[in-house]
Every structure is written in structure tokens, then in C-alpha cells.
Amino acid sequence: MVASMTGFGRASGQIDSCLLTVEMKSVNHRFLDVSLKMPKQFMSSEDKIKKLISQSVSRGRIEIYVNLEGESLVDKSIHVDWELLEQFVNSLHQIKERFSLKDEVTLNQILGLSQGIDILEESISSENVENKLLLIVEAAIKQLVEMRKIEGDQLAVDLKQRLEDISILTVELEKLAPSVVEQYRERIEKRLAEYVSGKVDENRILTEVALFAEKADISEELTRIHSHNHQFSETLKASGPIGRKLDFLVQELNREANTIGSKANNGDIAKNVVELKSIIEKLKEQVQNIE
Structure with a gap:
């Protein structure tokens, strides 16, 4: 059967409280070339997505876009480097005394030290989330292959x-x-x-x-x-x-x-x-x- 190298596929589904949409388009190429653009919390699934593509498509440049709408699938937390902040505040007081400055050390000055306070993001990685992602990818691939046929x-x-x-x-x-x-x-x-x-x-x-x-x-x-x-x-x-x-x-x-x-x-x-x-x-x- 003759299959074109040009096609488009799209599928979406819910992952927790988020809507995940996968779109892919293919154009002519001498070999199979897969390009992925997706949120970083899914990067660990990149190889599995490419493997799914290679099982259904042999040639063409495949561009895949993964879009996540809703609350991000990450846990956020604040990390404070107390030791660094303490050194910073002490240094400000020393500068004030050394140069006879009248200004007070303020909270804004402390918060301005970007290295002292960080917002950490940790992906909510679970086998269930990855399985849902791959199912949505498979649905998009099926549509892509059908259009190519x-x-x-x-x-x-x-x-x-x-x-x-x-x-x-x-x-x-x-x-x-x-x-x-x-x-x-x-x-x-x-x-x-x-x-x-x-x-x-x-x-x-x-x-x-x-x-x-x-x-x-x-x-x-x-x-x-x-x-x-x-x-x-x-x-x-x-x-x-x-x-x-x-x-x-x-x-x-x-x-x-x-x-x-x-x-x-x-x-x-x-x-x-x-x-x-x-x-x-x-x-x-x-x-x-x-x-």
C-alpha cells in the first residue's frame, strides 16, 4: 500500500486536572527525523514517544507538540538558604558601620538576593501519568498514519x-x-x-x-x-x-x-x-x- 509522508494527527485527554493535547505533523524527509516540543516534566518519556513513532512510521520529518493546560504537573516549594542570608545581612550591617551610613537594612534588600531564596519545582512523576501521555500520543499517531494512507x-x-x-x-x-x-x-x-x-x-x-x-x-x-x-x-x-x-x-x-x-x-x-x-x-x- 502506498503511504504519503505528509500528514497530521491530533489527540487530547485529561491527566489529573490538566488537559493534555498532542499534535503532530509530518513532511518529506529522506529518513525518519522526529522533533519533540513538550513541557519539561515529560522529557523522561521522550525516548518512549520516539519509539512509538518508529513503530508506525518509517520515513519523514515528524514534528510533535505536547501542550498542557491547567495546573502544572509539578510540586512547588520555597527553599531558603539561611546561612547565605545571614552572611548577607551581616555584611550589610558592616558596610553601614564602616561608612557611617544611616539607612536601615530592609526586607526588600534581603529579598533582592536571588541566590538566597529559590522556588523549587519537582515533577509529579508517576507511571500512571506517563501511561496516559503515551496513550494520547498513540491516538495522535493513529490519526497521522491514517491521513498518510x-x-x-x-x-x-x-x-x-x-x-x-x-x-x-x-x-x-x-x-x-x-x-x-x-x-x-x-x-x-x-x-x-x-x-x-x-x-x-x-x-x-x-x-x-x-x-x-x-x-x-x-x-x-x-x-x-x-x-x-x-x-x-x-x-x-x-x-x-x-x-x-x-x-x-x-x-x-x-x-x-x-x-x-x-x-x-x-x-x-x-x-x-x-x-x-x-x-x-x-x-x-x-x-x-x-x-
């Missing part, structure tokens, strides 16, 4: 039409190929007749035509195009990631089309080759979206 089905329809167009053009080129040699023979005979007053050396013509036929023969390239087309069609039916194989086949199709174009010595063949290369280019663009 739906888009993949649409891509498959388009690709099959392109393959049919390539097959039609290849058959047309097969019909045109023999006429190229015959047209060349007629041109050779005409030119030789002009130079030798109508007396033509048949052996020389046969030699010239044979050399040209060998250089202009495109039968092997056309056979390989049929073969690549068939492999492409069969690969579309395969399970698992197929994008890289399809990309290789497109490169081979393009190689054969270029070779035919370089051999072409006929306007009709050249016209068909231009159309063939245009279809292959569209095929290539679509293949870039396939997992």
Missing part, C-alpha cells in the same frame, strides 16, 4: 495514470523506430545519387545504413522502459516503505528517456521523448512524497 491512495491513482501514459508513449516510439532507419536510407540514396549521376553503390548504402541503424537503435531502451514500468506498478502493490525503490526506478526511466533522446534523429520521436520526459518528471515529483 488516505493521501497515499490518492498518490497511487495519479502514479498509475502516469505509468499508463508512459506505456502508451513507449508503444508509439516502438512503432516509429523502424521508420527512422528507412528514412535515413532514403536520404543516403538521394545524396549519393546526386553526387554520382544516378549510379548508386548498393554496398556502400548498406554499410552506411547498418552503421546508422546500430547507433540509432532504441529497442533496448524501450524494452527497459517497459520493464521499469512493470516493476514500478508491482512495487505500488507491495507492503511497507516503497518510496526509495520507486525513486530509483524513476531515475532509471529518466536515464532511458535521455538515451533515446540522444539517439533520436527523427522529429516525431524527439517530440514523443519530450512528452515522455515531462511525464517522468511529474512521476518524480510525486514519488518524493511517498514513504
